[in-house]
Structures are given as C-alpha cells and as structure tokens.
Amino acid sequence: NNLGAEPIILGGNEEQKDRILGELVKKFTLISFATSEPGMGSDVAGINCRAQKDGEDYILNGTKYWITNAGYAKYISLFATTDPAKKHKGICAFILPTNLVGVKTGKPIPKLGHRASNTTSVVLKNVRIPKENVLARPGRGFILAMQTFAHTRPAIGAFATGLARSAMEYVIDYAKKRETFGRPIANYQAIQFKIAEMYINIEASRLLTYKSAWETDQGLDNTLSAACAKAFASDVAMQVSTEAIQIMGGYGYMKTYPLEKLFRDAKL
Numbered sequence: 001n002n003l004g005a006e007p008i009i010l011g012g013n014e015e016q017k018d019r020i021l022g023e024l025v026k027k028f029t030l031i032s033f034a035t036s037e038p039g040m041g042s043d044v045a046g047i048n049c050r051a052q053k054d055g056e057d058y059i060l061n062g063t064k065y066w067i068t069n070a071g072y073a074k075y076i077s078l079f080a081t082t083d084p085a086k087k088h089k090g091i092c093a094f095i096l097p098t099n100l101v102g103v104k105t106g107k108p109i110p111k112l113g114h115r116a117s118n119t120t121s122v123v124l125k126n127v128r129i130p131k132e133n134v135l136a137r138p139g140r141g142f143i144l145a146m147q148t149f150a151h152t153r154p155a156i157g158a159f160a161t162g163l164a165r166s167a168m169e170y171v172i173d174y175a176k177k178r179e180t181f182g183r184p185i186a187n188y189q190a191i192q193f194k195i196a197e198m199y200i201n202i203e204a205s206r207l208l209t210y211k212s213a214w215e216t217d218q219g220l221d222n223t224l225s226a227a228c229a230k231a232f233a234s235d236v237a238m239q240v241s242t243e244a245i246q247i248m249g250g251y252g253y254m255k256t257y258p259l260e261k262l263f264r265d266a267k268l
Contacts, residue, residue, distance in 0.1 A: 003068075003152050004031035007077040007093055010151065011136050011144045020075060020095060032073040034064040034096075034122060035145055041066070044079065044145045045088040049124065051080035051138075056131040058094065060102075064122040070105045071118045073098055078122075079145055082138045091141035095133040102127040113264030150223045151216055157209035157229035160237040160266070161202060167237075167262045168198045171244040174251070191247060198240045205233035237266040 001024055008020055008031075023029050040046040049062030060080055070076065075097055081090040096103065106121035136144045172195060175186035185191050208229040215222035241263040245252035252259045 001031050002155060003033040003148070004073070004075070004077050006148045006151055007033070007135055007144050008095065010147050011093065011140070012095075015132065016095065016135070023074075029075070030069050030073040031075040031077065032067050032070045033148070034067045034070070034076050034078040036064060036066045038063060038065045038121075044091060044142060046084075047079060047081045047091060048084050049078075049080040050084075051082050051092050051094070051129075053082065054128070058092070058129045058134065060094070060096070060124045060127040060129060062124050064124075066109070067105075067120055067122050069118050070098070070120045070122050071108060076122065077135065077148075079141055086138070088142035089139045091136075091145065092134070092138045093136035093141040093144055094129045095135055096127070096129065097133070098122075100127050100129075112267060113261070114268050146223075150221075150226045153226035153230040154209055154213040154216060154222070157205065157212065157226075157233040160230075160233035161205040161209055163262055163266055164198070164202050164205065164233070164237045164240040167241045167244040167259060167266075168195065168202060170257070170259060170262075171195070171198075171247045174248055178248075185247070194243050194247060198243060201236040202240065205229070205236045208232055234266075241266045 005021060005024055008016055012020070020031070024031060035044050035047065037048060039048065049060065049064060052059045062080065064078065067076070075095055077093065078096045079091055079093050082092060083090045098105070102125045104123045106123065109119045109121070111119060172186070175191055175195070176184055178185050208225070212222045212225040212229040215225055241259065245259050245263055248257065248259055251257055254260065
C-alpha cells in the first residue's frame with residue numbers, strides 16, 4: 001500500500017487522510033497507484049488519460065496500464081491531465097474508488113517475473129470523481145507524483161538489496177557444498193572473486209538505500225539519493241542474480257532452486 005497511499009500522505013487534506021488512510025490502517029483495504037499508460041511510463045508529463053472539469057467534479061476517460069494490485073484494490077491514487085498539450089502543467093490527481101460506474105480492470109498481465117503480483121490495466125469511461133476525491137489540482141499533480149516517487153524509491157532500493165543478498169547467500173551455501181576435482185568450488189579463487197564483488201556491491205546498495213531513507217525521515221529533499229539508490233541497487237540485483245546462476249551452473253537454470261526466480265524478479 002505504500003506507493004498508493006503516499007500521494008494521500010503527501011498531498012491529501014485532513015478529511016481525505018482520515019477517511020482513506022484510516023480505512024487502510026483499520027481494515028485490510030488495498031490502494032493502488034496509477035500513472036503509467038500503454039504509451040508512457042516514467043514520462044508523467046506525457047499522460048493522456050483525460051480529466052474534464054464538470055462543475056466541482058471531474059470526468060475521467062482513458063486507460064492505465066501496469067497497475068499493481070488493481071484487480072484487488074478498493075482505491076487507486078490516479079493521475080490524469082486536463083490537456084495533454086499542457087504537459088506537466090495539466091497533470092492532476094484523484095482518489096478513485098474502483099467500484100465507481102465506468103471503472104473496469106483487465107485480466108492479470110502475464111509477466112517474466114513477480115508472477116504473484118497482480119498487475120492489470122484500468123479502463124475509465126466517463127467516470128465521475130466528486131470534489132472530495134480530488135487530490136491535486138492541475139499542475140500540482142505533477143509535483144505530487146515526483147514527490148511520491150522520491151519518497152517511495154528507497155523501498156525499491158531495499159527490495160533490490162534484499163534480492164541480491166538472498167541470491168548471494170544461496171550461492172555461498174551452494175559453493176561450500178558443491179565439489180569439483182576433489183574440493184568445494186568455494187576454494188577456487190575465481191569463485192571467491194565473484195562472491196567478493198557481490199558482497200561489495202550489496203553493501204554499497206544497502207548504504208545508498210539507508211542514506212535515501214534517512215533523508216526522507218529527516219524531511220530533507222531525497223530526490224537525488226533516492227534515484228541513486230534505486231538505480232544502483234536494481235542494477236546490482238540483476239548483476240548478482242546473473243553471477244549466482246553462473247556459479248551454480250545447470251542447477252541455477254532449474255526451477256528446483258530459487259535462483260532462476262530471483263533472476264526473473266530482479267529485472268523489474
């Protein structure tokens with residue numbers, strides 16, 4: 001819930017916080033986050049999902065894609081635009097109850113990894129959002145999206161660091177037990193070099209992640225450190241899981257062992 005709830009934490013008024021965040025805490029309620037569309041991902045200013053003002057309400061039309069937990073979420077923190085030509089100045093944000101008329105979620109999208117994570121499209125057709133669910137006015141929505149990314153990227157760094165550490169520990173255990181030419185492969189310097197490099201990069205990932213999280217907790221601008229943590233740690237997760245499979249050889253390629261799953265998950 002942290003990604004979906006963050007825009008409300010950062011930009012919601014007190015009534016919205018009490019109503020939505022209170023429910024998330026007191027009940028098992030899920031909330032998703034929706035900026036991505038079939039034709040855009042990180043380019044938030046390129047959103048095409050339309051939000052048309054109608055009195056004090058807004059009417060939403062468009063399609064969102066790659067939305068985690070949309071098939072189960074009760075709410076979605078959704079970003080749209082009043083006019084695509086206005087780019088970032090037209091971006092606004094809304095709290096979208098998924099039971100509103102005109103909201104439809106697609107079938108789960110088949111993915112290489114993270115297969116247990118529900119990921120779907122969300123189609124909006126003349127969905128009326130009342131004024132009490134307007135989270136950010138046009139122009140303010142872009143800033144809110146950027147703040148949300150900065151505050152939640154440390155968690156991505158943590159996910160990636162944990163994945164890399166898991167892959168390293170699995171392969172260390174394997175290297176101690178697997179013998180070739182009369183001795184464990186852990187005794188070979190070529191294997192030791194690979195594991196040493198894994199450890200160095202994992203420690204660096206962890207410290208970058210801690211720094212970005214600390215800056216968030218201190219109320220500092222963590223935009224740069226959070227981006228560094230996410231970028232570096234996710235690359236390390238890919239590198240470590242790839243090398244771990246190399247060390248395990250054919251066994252690393254088999255579903256009998258967890259390395260192939262970590263390898264697939266690391267790509268996200």
